[in-house]
Amino acid sequence: MRLRSRIKEHFSFLLLLFVGTLCNAMMVPFMSFFLVEGLGNGPWIISAYSILAVSLTLISNKQFARRIDKGFPAFPLVGIAAAGYLFAVTGLLFSPSLWTALTIGVLGFGLSSSALSTMFSLGRSLAERHQIERSRFNAYMRATTSTAWMVGPAVTFLVADLISVRAVFSVALCVGLVWLALWWCSLPRKITAQARPDIGDQGNKSDTLRQLWVAAAFVFCLSLAHSLTFSSLPIFYVREIGLPGYAPGVAFSIKTFVEVGAIFSTPMMISRFGIHRSLVATSLLAVAAIQMLSMIETFPQMLIGAGLEGLYYGFYASLGISYIQAFAEDRPASATALYWNILMVTGLIAGPVVGLIATAYDFKTVVRVASGVAAAAALILIASRTRLRVNA
Known part of the structure; x- marks a missing residue:
């Protein structure tokens, strides 16, 4: 029974990682296409959007990592990422404009991209707790993220081609709700990945x-x-x-x-x-x-x-x-x-x-x-x- 519980926990964790990565894989490459082809802007706008969104993700990763190393629960951090994603796709669904992309889009997608770093930090702790080789569990997580990246871009560009550019945000919203539900139902509220004490000279x-x-x-x-x-x-x-x-x-x-x-x-x-x-x-x-x-x-x-x-x-x-x-x-x-x-x-x-x-x-x-x-x-x-x- 204990083994079955561990397998269930691993599967739930990797499923949450997959869906969260899928959400970001659907939107990260698509936003460049949306800004240029969907809104008719020049290619330079991609750089402006990317600099803003990536800068926010870098700051979020650093700040969230400090909290995790101090032993704070990671549950709300993953929730912030999922909520940011839903905030961004909802805004772009109802107001698909450049202003929305550079404000709500940057804020939401910048925060949502932080989930990957948080989940990998938790995965390391999970591997140690269940006495799994860290490199092996890293391999499981990297394979999960690669699989999500195989699916995500293909889905968004297929939807954009067969239906419309705006329909992509409707699909992204549905997948984002699944991410939020998995986070709420499967991730333990008090899960942590506290750093080991530093006893070196x-x-x-x-x-x-x-x-x-x-x-x-x-x-x-x-x-x-x-x-x-x-x-x-x-x-x-x-x-x-x-x-x-x-x-x-x-x-x-x-x-x-x-x-x-x-x-x-x-x-x-x-x-x-x-x-x-x-x-x-x-x-x-x-x-x-x-x-x-x-x-x-x-x-x-x-x-x-x-x-x-x-x-x-x-x-x-x-x-x-x-x-x-x-x-x-x-x-x-x-x-x-x-x-x-x-x-x-x-x-x-x-x-x-x-x-x-x-x-x-x-x-x-x-x-x-x-x-x-x-x-x-x-x-x-x-x-x-x-x-x-x-x-x-």
Whole structure:
């Protein structure tokens, strides 16, 4: 009976994570389309909206993480994220305008995106309480979020194409209500993820802080490499190579499918090779995969390249968060927030960088630059020579 209760708790937690991620996956990529195609604004408005929304998410992640590390219940924090999402989609449903997007939309979606960091902080605590390897439960959570991202954008763009742009917000509102109901019914009111007491000496603290920032630099470089390729490949495939318009969608589906499989293999990699060696190999694979993507000329080559991209990113997605968490045992929620904030910042930086390089050269050059950034990530790890054994 106890085992059944644990399985039920894990399933409820992952279902809540899936629906919350699905809500954000439905709206994050769609808002760019809505602002430009739905409201008829220039592409520059995407940058203005993104800077405002991401800035709010970064602040929320940091503040919420501090509360979690101090032992405050996380239940209201997830509720704030879900309520923010409903606030934003309701406002845009009844008043689909630029002013609404830059006020209610920014506030609501900025808060809703904080749920991912909060849920991963809780997942770490749940794994420890049930004596599950942290890296294994991280893999479960990353696979759950990747699956939600496979479904979310496809649903919104399909609804926009078959019905209308405004109908997307109606569907998003329905899914948001499911998120709110799951939060209210399945997440324990007093669930916490309090940090462990810090009993290390000052020298160890200083060394651990240095290692944390080295890990953050690695995550930044490999995340930026992925964001650069993710932003440039669709146009590169269609405009510069001449592949059919459906090619980017097929490539994304294959990438995500391979990514989920790779995520589930990471606990075995850590057990056999250790997290540091696994990450070095992953970053070198990223260099090779991105280089191959820059040399694609045919549809079959694109399929192989998408598979390799999914392989390295699946490894990195699961290993990266475990790596950065291992350097902050006394404040794990803050480390988790740092990881997600880095991913958001690199996604924000990638847009202007892609635009500048593609304007001066072409999108193929952007992909090659991304390969160089991935190489920098590998060099950071090799130079650090840090050996870690991730705790169960």
